[in-house]
Amino acid sequence: xxxxxxxxxxxxxxLATAAAxxxxxxxxxxxxxxxxDECGGCHVPxxxxxxxxxxxxxxxxxxxxxxxxxxxxxxxxxTQIGAWLQSSAGSGRRxxxxxxxxxxxxxxxxxxxxxxxxxxxxxxPAVKSAANCSACHPRAAQGAYDEHDVRIPR
Amino acid sequence: xxxxxxxxxxxxxxxxxxxxxxxxxxxxxxxxxxxxxxTAAAGVPASAERGQRFFGTRQGRDWSCxxxxxATPLLPGKHASTGKPIxxxxxxxxxxxxTDPAKVEKWFRRNCNDVVGRECSASEKxxxxxxxxxxxx
Numbered sequence: 001x002x003x004x005x006x007x008x009x010x011x012x013x014x015l016a017t018a019a020a021x022x023x024x025x026x027x028x029x030x031x032x033x034x035x036x037d038e039c040g041g042c043h044v045p046x047x048x049x050x051x052x053x054x055x056x057x058x059x060x061x062x063x064x065x066x067x068x069x070x071x072x073x074x075x076x077x078x079t080q081i082g083a084w085l086q087s088s089a090g091s092g093r094r095x096x097x098x099x100x101x102x103x104x105x106x107x108x109x110x111x112x113x114x115x116x117x118x119x120x121x122x123x124x125p126a127v128k129s130a131a132n133c134s135a136c137h138p139r140a141a142q143g144a145y146d147e148h149d150v151r152i153p154r
Numbered sequence: 155x156x157x158x159x160x161x162x163x164x165x166x167x168x169x170x171x172x173x174x175x176x177x178x179x180x181x182x183x184x185x186x187x188x189x190x191x192x193t194a195a196a197g198v199p200a201s202a203e204r205g206q207r208f209f210g211t212r213q214g215r216d217w218s219c220x221x222x223x224x225a226t227p228l229l230p231g232k233h234a235s236t237g238k239p240i241x242x243x244x245x246x247x248x249x250x251x252x253t254d255p256a257k258v259e260k261w262f263r264r265n266c267n268d269v270v271g272r273e274c275s276a277s278e279k280x281x282x283x284x285x286x287x288x289x290x291x
Contacts, residue, residue, distance in 0.1 A: 064267075
């Protein structure tokens, strides 16, 4: 194979592989139905890879006082969801340090990724909270947070 | 068709239908059933007027029921802290409401803890459900 041919054949494959890996990192597998229904009852079912295992453990242990709300669960359901979160938790660079109060929205990467969003946008009634992902990410409920989909409400 | 075979088929069909109805009845209840259960547990008649007042009033904490469900629960609400849209609570606007007793109990337990700082009494639940049941689009 000539070098030119090699480039022609290999480069697209490499690019496709990189794109697929990037897409896989950016999208989430289908969540556990109990997680989607129970946790998703009050907020977008946040992708479990956005917190580390220890942080999820603390979140699940504190459900009766969950960021200002009683989010307590039937013990059997809590066990099932907790186990799924442990096996789906993030393990990469982003979740190496637990964010303050185990809040995804206070992770260094979250703050960095959202630094172009004007402070006033967060205050708008249609947004209200940084936890309201679907206000700007229309497919957040499906675990899709692609930057190209972002629509910040006026 | 052979009359005997026809009879057998009819019995099978009827049996299947009955089994279907039975499993449906076991899983579902109506808002009226649950109002009756709470009223019986309370031992006093429910009051829609008291329920409306309870629903719209803060009880010494940050939120009332209406903070998330809206003052007119025929319309969608919005979670007071996360902003997540909440489907209408009134059965007339949302027929799945108050049809699953376990779910109803779970949400009363959590939400009363948030709003009142304790679980609600059977009488409070009956009053709120009585009021919600009077709402018509």
